[in-house]
Structure formats: C-alpha cells, structure tokens
Amino acid sequence: MEIITDAKMRELLKVYFILGSTNCTQDPLEVMHQAIEGGITLFQYREKGTGALLGEDKYKLAQAIQKLCQQHQIPFIVNDDVDLALSLNADGVHIGQEDESAAAVREKIGNKILGVSVHTREQAYEAIQQGADYLGLGPVFSTTTKEDAKAAAGTALIQTLRKEGLTIPLVGIGGITAENAPLVMAAGADGVSVITAISLADSVIHSTQKLCQAVYG
Numbered sequence: 001m002e003i004i005t006d007a008k009m010r011e012l013l014k015v016y017f018i019l020g021s022t023n024c025t026q027d028p029l030e031v032m033h034q035a036i037e038g039g040i041t042l043f044q045y046r047e048k049g050t051g052a053l054l055g056e057d058k059y060k061l062a063q064a065i066q067k068l069c070q071q072h073q074i075p076f077i078v079n080d081d082v083d084l085a086l087s088l089n090a091d092g093v094h095i096g097q098e099d100e101s102a103a104a105v106r107e108k109i110g111n112k113i114l115g116v117s118v119h120t121r122e123q124a125y126e127a128i129q130q131g132a133d134y135l136g137l138g139p140v141f142s143t144t145t146k147e148d149a150k151a152a153a154g155t156a157l158i159q160t161l162r163k164e165g166l167t168i169p170l171v172g173i174g175g176i177t178a179e180n181a182p183l184v185m186a187a188g189a190d191g192v193s194v195i196t197a198i199s200l201a202d203s204v205i206h207s208t209q210k211l212c213q214a215v216y217g
C-alpha cells in the first residue's frame, strides 16, 4: 500500500464518523449501516471510556464494523490501539498526545494512514515532522463525549495554522453538528469529525445527510 496523498486524505476527511459501543444506544452495526448510507467518507473505531468493550468483544465488534466499511470502500481507522489496528490490517491509526509518539507508531504501521490529535501549534509541527498524514484539531465546540476533553478552543488554531501556510490535511472535532460545521470548513478544515451528532441522532441517516450537505455547501 502506497503512502496516501494529501489530496486523497482531504477527500476522506470530509465527513469523518467516529464510533464505539459506548456512543450509541442502538446496535452499533445498525448505526454504521445508516451512517454509511448517509454518506460518511471515513470511519474511526474508538472503543474508550466507561463501559468500553475489551479483548475479544472489542476485537469482534471492530472486525464486524471493518467488514461493513470494506464492503462500501470506507477506510477503517483504529483509535489508540495500534496492536488491534495491525491484527485487523486496518487502513490506519489515530493517536492522541498521551499515546506513544507518532514516529514510533509510523515505524509499526508502515504506509497505513496515521492521524494525530493536536491542541497547539507546537504539537501540530511536531506531528507533521514525525510523519502524520492528517491532524485532528479540537475540541472546537464543547463536547461531553470525551471524558477528559479540554475546553472548547473554537476554530482559532485551525485558522492560525492555515495563516502560517500549513497545508497538511486537517479535521475539526468536538461538538460539531450540521449547524456549526460550515464555521469549521470556513476556518480552513478539510472536513469535520463527528460522534454524537450522528450516533445519537433520531435518524442517523438523515443527520449524516445534513452533515454532508453542510460540509459540501
């Protein structure tokens, strides 16, 4: 597998859905079916927080979702768990600042997609230097999904990085909905990353479609 181009990465980041078993009340596979139908462009399996699955249960759910993504040509990214990503031959990994370094993960995953969460300019430049394919910036708006989330930072960092001439593909995350997604895109993000606005929507498919419309303008 060759290294992904920035142009292709930008396309994938448009409507980046993230889900784990703790983020939905209905069957995760049913949520996935509807989100894929609604037009998500990239998926991240993030099994984290109170009540998260472990071991075999986590592996089995990840495998079932990966299969669904593969059937619809949606790349499958794993959050934090590099070993799970390698054992599933996932399309990529997303890591945070408290995980092992981007360079160490790049070493393990070869040309798979590597995403890094950043909260400051310094972390952004460091992640790029260590070979990240995209950056996740947030939380843009306030979120209740991530238990240890930082305060909402707005779109300031996205704007700053673009003003400084940074061209790396980047996605905003944190409290993003179809209503505020245009702000994130206007600030210079290549796409939006979403959990609750899709996973807990009354209609997953309708909510996903609205997000796609908001992003594609």
Ligand SMILES: C=C1C=NC(C(F)(F)F)=NC1=N
Binding pocket: 016, 018, 044, 046, 079, 094, 096, 115, 116, 117, 135, 136, 137, 138, 171, 172, 173, 193
């Ligand atoms: C904490 C996170 C921040 N950003 C992202 C992504 F949207 F993929 F960039 N994923 C995460 N799990």
Ligand SMILES: [Mg+2]
Binding pocket: 006, 132, 133
């Ligand atoms: Mg690159």
